[in-house]
Amino acid sequence: MLALEFSDYLIAFILIAFAGFVDSIAGGGGLITVPTYLFLGLPPQSLLGTNKLVSTVGASLAVWRYSKAGAIHWQKFKWPILTSFVASIFGAWLSRFQSKEFMVSLLLIVTPLILFISTKKIHLHFERLIPESKRFLLIMMLSFLLGGYDGFFGPGTGSFFLFFLLYLLNLKEKEASANARVLNYASNVGALLFFVSSWNFSFQIAALGIGASLLGNFLGSHMVIHHAARWVRPLFFLVLFGLLFKLIAEYF
Numbered sequence: 001m002l003a004l005e006f007s008d009y010l011i012a013f014i015l016i017a018f019a020g021f022v023d024s025i026a027g028g029g030g031l032i033t034v035p036t037y038l039f040l041g042l043p044p045q046s047l048l049g050t051n052k053l054v055s056t057v058g059a060s061l062a063v064w065r066y067s068k069a070g071a072i073h074w075q076k077f078k079w080p081i082l083t084s085f086v087a088s089i090f091g092a093w094l095s096r097f098q099s100k101e102f103m104v105s106l107l108l109i110v111t112p113l114i115l116f117i118s119t120k121k122i123h124l125h126f127e128r129l130i131p132e133s134k135r136f137l138l139i140m141m142l143s144f145l146l147g148g149y150d151g152f153f154g155p156g157t158g159s160f161f162l163f164f165l166l167y168l169l170n171l172k173e174k175e176a177s178a179n180a181r182v183l184n185y186a187s188n189v190g191a192l193l194f195f196v197s198s199w200n201f202s203f204q205i206a207a208l209g210i211g212a213s214l215l216g217n218f219l220g221s222h223m224v225i226h227h228a229a230r231w232v233r234p235l236f237f238l239v240l241f242g243l244l245f246k247l248i249a250e251y252f
Helices: 005-026 030-040 046-067 074-096 100-119 132-152 156-168 173-198 201-224 230-250
Strands: none
Touching: 005 030, 005 046, 005 156, 005 173, 030 046, 030 132, 030 173, 030 201, 030 230, 046 074, 046 100, 046 173, 046 201, 046 230, 074 156, 074 173, 074 230, 132 156, 132 173, 156 173, 173 201
């Protein structure tokens, strides 16, 4: 069992809740939770399993709310959802070979990339350039690659899904957020099934994280459904820059 101070638990609760809040809106919550778990001292395999357990339970609430609001296109995305699910199991199997140093190195690559994607005002209309049949194949390939990445590591998966749904399919922000969430949720569930089989969790941290993640996902999905999520991005950037600075300091 980890020996943590009350202040550690409090900081972790706030960060995990905020990660769930952000994740339900624009993805990228793992960019907050993984450094948080590293800060708490979780070893890599326990970290990934705990992260998937917490994020999957939290995301269940957001997906349920999006589905109830009619924002998820289940029929249109049923095959990409299944592909993301299957690929994540394979990715989770590969994650057994990770180390803490490798995780930090990946975060140092993925975090600036997500920041770059999120800050660019890109107005592309791929749907006008790519035929419907090829577009479906491309979405399937992206679901496989991003699902595998989510099982292997995870941070930023939701943001990548959101980016491609916005600029590949040209969905509206509400639709893109909801359907990116369900694609990411499928990969969360697949990876979680693998980690359940090997029982790689810290239940001490998961108990804290699940409550925080449920709170964050509820608030975030509520804001998307009611079109009130615009001010979240500046807060997300602020947290990411702080974590990126900490990662760089730790790495060097």
